[in-house]
Amino acid sequence: MKRHVELKNHQREIYYFRFRLMLSLSLVLVMLLILLARFIYLQVIKHDYFQTLAESNRIAVVPVVPNRGLILDRNGIVLARNYSGYTLEIASRKVVDLEATINELSTLVDIQPKDRKRFKKLLAESRNFDTLPIRNRLSDEEVARFAAQRYRFPGVEIKARLFREYPYGQGTSHLIGYIGRINEKDVDQLEQEDIASNYLGSDYIGKTGLEQSYEKELHGTTGFDQVEVDAGGRAVRALSRIAPKSGNTLMLTLDAKLQEVAEQAFGNYRGALVAIDPTNGDILAFVSKPGYDPNLFIDGIDTENWEALNNSPDVPLNNRALRGQYPPGSTIKPFMALAGLNYNERTPSYTISDPGYYTLPGNRHQYRDWKQGGHGRVDMFKSIVISCDTYYYGLATELGIDRIHEYLTGFGFGKKTGVDMEGEVSGLIPSQQWKMRRYKQPWYAGDTVSVGIGQGYNLVTPLQLATATATLANDGIAFKPHFVKQIQRSNVNAPDVAPQSVFDLHIKPENIDLVKRAMEAVTKPGGTAAGASAGALYRMAGKTGTAQVVGMKQGEKYDASKISEYNRDHAWFIAFAPADKPRIALAVLAENGGHGGSTAAPIARKVLDYYLLGIIPKPLESGLDKEGVEND
């Protein structure tokens, strides 16, 4: 019985299924008829109409690239500009034999092997339908020669366009960065942000530095020409135009002359310098040495230059000021002193007796002071002036790593400053948690000792240290460091970008006063930076630092002459001036420069002399205009 019912259901099911299948089939046929009707409508009935559209209506929409915004320093000196010139470009997909065409072209215009190499590189990286430059900056004569022979070269054309140029070259390379040709990755990024249509005609985009970070301001809005094209696709008549809107001009907080003084003050040292106005966070100078010539990158750098830059042991492409992470060395001591006062672990008058080393209770390991035999009796003031290590070994141990972490993080160490440039790194202030996460090891008491003198696990960037110094100089009220003073839209004077106060540490006046007085004494006879500061006509405050690159064994002595150059200590100096009413705060790092007092402090001195007094250092030649400078 049951079997019978099932069988019947089964047959009925197949019947239903086929019924529905037939229904779908008829629906399919109906849809096909709709398509057919549409084809008849478009291709038969309206054929003439569309034929006319296709033939006469060869309207092409040609994007008009906006002029890129300029970049100026705070006084209007141009740091990035555009100039017009001619380029010879090849539409590679329209050319059958590229090699032969280029050989032919080289009889008319000068094409060097490096131009060919660069062209090949561009070809490999380019988007499918680009036309690519084989030569830039053609002379008028070359333009004329090619124009006369143009008919021989289908797919090759001369284009007039604006070139980007960085007049200060190396000196502002890490600050301004550079633009370069748009590659696949950039296209993806633009599409993600849904602004690809604004780059339809653009070949260039900011790649690093402020050119990258302020790309949106600098690029401008692309316009469109509607043009009629002939059967060969050449424009014959312009129909209408939506004008492009030029990019905005950036006026920086930077002082270009100060930048040049600072850059040259480094001499042959590698390193970084960041100078900040502590009252508002304006970045006045931003140097990373060595730099590179950003102009090389604009049209794709050639292989030799690229390899030279990329393989140099001096890593010129590394933005040390923004991305270099170094142990702060003794420059951390003023901040440690404030921490000690803040947590009541030290009073100003508390005195230690320094035998020249420190030992942890129950341990025989000696943490040595830089001065053999020690400094004798040392209070907080003296500990900063003579940079006593033993004092801070003890202070760090008594504070404990977690309170150090808390206080220094509050000062802005170990996290990004939020500066308006992409690529900043955060440095590192260790904590128990961090060590557990990173090394799966508990924190040892010995780890804390060296943190007290800025060695061990902690790392800072020159930008961070300069920002923290500015905050200290400004009595604990921090401003976010920033490069841009004004964004000038369509050449009208724009209001200044408002300085952003980010936090106030509420440091007790007597505490900050003590530390600042001690830092001023650093620059006086008896202090570690006395030599570099001698004869300064303003009140200068600072702190030297020396950061170890390679560790030393117990009982071993540091001897610079026996260590290869790249393993010598880094020299630090932080400073602000005038000490009573600071207008500038800075951090200087001279890589492998040895002692902070002897190499980093003199660099800072030249920068302060110029900024506060207008004194131009002797060996500085070049484009500084000497008339505008008043000399006290």
Add this chain to the structure above:
Amino acid sequence: MLTKRELQRRFMAHLDPILLLSISLLMLLSLVLIYSASDGNWVRVLGQFVNILVAFAAMWIVANMPLHYLMRSAVPIYILGMVLLVCVALFGDISHGARRWLNIGIATIQPSELMKIAVPLMMAWYFEKHEATLTLKNYFVAALLLLLPVALIARQPDLGTSVLIGASGFYVLFLAGLSWRIMLGMAVIAAASAPFLWSMLHDYQRHRILMLLDPSQDALGKGYHTIQGMIAVGSGGLLGKGYLNGTQTHLDFLPERTTDFIFAVWSEEFGFLGNLILLGLYIFVIGRGFVITANASTYFTRLMAGSITLTFFTYAFVNMGMVSGILPVVGVPLPLVSYGGTSMLTLLLGFGMLMSVHSHKQLVKT
């Protein structure tokens, strides 16, 4: 030792000659068209040839697979697809403003493509399992199996793919005998919730739908594709402008010439006559699909084959409709013709299943 003849016979044993012939012609046409659409770029043509070879191999393997293999693979494939979709939603790569790709180290994959096969397969499997005792609850569960992946894909956002997968799943429900009353009810609900769905769409999706209503509104922007496609089709006329002579194609007016808008290239260069030939080839494929479906021996194979056939038609219809301006531009390739390895693979896997359904039916007990 096998003779050459015997080898040939074994190779062809499970390949359906009628399907094989019609899809081969379509793929040949694809190579010819891609040559024109890419302005004679042999690299592109060769790329498509490799796509075809790979997909063809996959089709052969599936066609030679007994049906119970297919059935057994339904659940694992579906689960794998769902897991990958969730992964995409959580940590997929963003490209072109949508999160569709998953980077698995050696390559990036687009799990929504897998779901084009996995969803109908899973639903057909589910209905087969509950064939004897189908109740409303089963339809509800099947609908859920469909809606989960569709919702995930729509969120990526990938409207085109989610609509197509939704359609393929709906075909299974329809062929499985979903009652008319429920379908009517769903239609009413859909109409009522349209305003809400509208508010859920992304701006660019809304834009595309609006442009369909009046493409001239934004002739330079989003309406551009539609207008240029229509001009290409219309100016092709009865006989077309001739191979490699399409002005719309070769003067860069057509967007996405080798992929989504390849039909415009065909229409422009071969005209109405060409369109008739193309439609004829598609009708052949679809007709054969219907015959295979009608003669399929089990519930599972009927549903599977019916869904594959109807989905294939939907692809073709949506693409031609979009290029000729009666449907919004949703980014659906012209099946078997547009350049692209993934869609070729998915389609031929489907045809492999159809062939397997047909050639293995004698071996299955009813």
